[in-house]
Amino acid sequence: GDSVTQMEGPVTxxxxxxxxINCTYTATGYPSLFxxxxxPGEGLQxxxxxxxxxxxxxxxxxxxTYRKETTSFHLEKGSVQVSDSAVYFCALSDKGxxxxxxxxxxxxxxxHILP
Amino acid sequence: DTGxxxxxxxxxxxxGQQVTLRCSPISGHKSVSWYQQVLGQGPQFIFQYYExxxxxxxxxxxxxxxxxxxxxxxxxxxxxxxxxxSALYLCASSLGVGVTYEQYFGPGTRLTVT
Numbered sequence: 001g002d003s004v005t006q007m008e009g010p011v012t013x014x015x016x017x018x019x020x021i022n023c024t025y026t027a028t029g030y031p032s033l034f035x036x037x038x039x040p041g042e043g044l045q046x047x048x049x050x051x052x053x054x055x056x057x058x059x060x061x062x063x064x065t066y067r068k069e070t071t072s073f074h075l076e077k078g079s080v081q082v083s084d085s086a087v088y089f090c091a092l093s094d095k096g097x098x099x100x101x102x103x104x105x106x107x108x109x110x111x112h113i114l115p
Numbered sequence: 116d117t118g119x120x121x122x123x124x125x126x127x128x129x130x131g132q133q134v135t136l137r138c139s140p141i142s143g144h145k146s147v148s149w150y151q152q153v154l155g156q157g158p159q160f161i162f163q164y165y166e167x168x169x170x171x172x173x174x175x176x177x178x179x180x181x182x183x184x185x186x187x188x189x190x191x192x193x194x195x196x197x198x199x200x201s202a203l204y205l206c207a208s209s210l211g212v213g214v215t216y217e218q219y220f221g222p223g224t225r226l227t228v229t
Contacts, residue, residue, distance in 0.1 A: 004157075032214045042222065043118075043119075043205070043220045043221055043222040043223060044158070044205065044207075044220040045220070046217055046218075051214065051215075089157050089158075091157070093214045099170055099171055100148075100160070100163040100170045100171020100172075101146070101148065101163060101170075101171070101209070101212055101213065101214060101216075101218070102148070102160035102163065102171055102173065103150075103158075103160065103218065104160070105157030105158050105159070106157050107155070107156055107157050108155075108156070108157050
């Protein structure tokens with residue numbers, strides 16, 4: 001079945017460092033890919049998405065490119081801030097396989113940014 | 116605008132008991148989905164409802180059931196609670212069905228089974 005694998009955390013970086021969180025996926029159809037973020041004490045928020053190969057999603061300085069040839073959707077940010085500390089989930093939705101819109105999530109990567 | 120709301124925020128139940136969790140979608144949203152997030156894991160899909168009909172069900176036992184009301188709010192019921200049902204239960208709503216419609220998540224209900 002469809003699945004998402006992302007790098008395990010926690011990831012600890014200093015403020016202004018470059019961030020990469022790796023994500024790869026397995027899907028039988030033509031998935032849309034997402035990054036969600038969960039800040040402490042808050043609900044899941046959509047950070048960015050890409051719906052087809054070679055699309056780049058971007059938001060708040062974060063970027064991820066849908067790479068079909070490597071089945072990857074790595075999250076990057078050029079200069080992280082303390083406020084970026086959160087748990088990040090890579091996810092996919094594989095419309096066309098089933099009727100529902102279920103989102104399949106990775107296990108999450110906890111990010112700590114030190115001032 | 117009010118986001119997705121869920122109640123209660125927290126609750127504690129004993130093994131074997133039954134629990135009902137509630138979700139109010141964003142105004143105008145007709146689809147509601149439920150997810151279970153065990154500590155340290157990503158959310159797992161339980162159900163999706165659209166226009167009061169079940170549209171999909173994840174790999175959960177029959178102890179889990181749900182329904183959607185005419186006002187599009189939803190309830191998730193879990194019978195015969197097990198320790199392993201302890202988790203954060205998330206509700207998400209969207210305007211319609213299809214991947215083009217973003218799902219908006221509520222803050223969740225944290226269920227502890229003792």
